[in-house]
Amino acid sequence: MRITFDLNNTLIWGEYHFALKAPKRKLWAWLLGKESLRAGTVELCEFCRAQGWELWVYTTSYRSAGYIRRLFWLHGIRLHGVVNQARHNREVRVRSTKYPPQFGIDLLIDDSEGVRIEAERYGFNMLVISPTDAGWVAKVQARL
Secondary structure, three states, X not given: OXXXXXXXXXXXXXXXXXXXXXXXXXXXXXXXXXXXXXXXXXXXXXXXXXXXXXXXXXXXXOOOHHHHHHHHHOOOXXXXXXXXXXXXXXXXXXXXXXXXXXXXXXXXXEOOHHHHHHHHHHOOOEEXXXXXXXXXXHHHHHHO
8 A cells, every 4th residue: 555644733743733753763854854744644654554555745845855765764664755845746647736646546535625526536545534523542542
């Protein structure tokens, strides 16, 4: 299974602030990183990896794929793929904010109600996770 996560307000701070996890590679994070991941992200990714599933990021930001991969590497997470806004613009022909089927993605985890509406319209699987939901990891695991 291929699972993808949104970044802003889902796994990293955007408009909302939630508990963050200190990076595993603290010295490298101090040198290279400016952002941290939401508490629970590492454990959820380890759960997915134990099932043999692929982990992706699908974001509407223009952060480079290298930057995103490095951010997750600082926390000990290896990503299988990254779709940023630049890649989405190059490869997706559907008029949608995100379109996971283009990349063989089975489930998108995102905070956006707008993307949820697009998921219904275009028939892709999505789970909405609120930035204020303290039980978000259990909700994702239950859906998986």
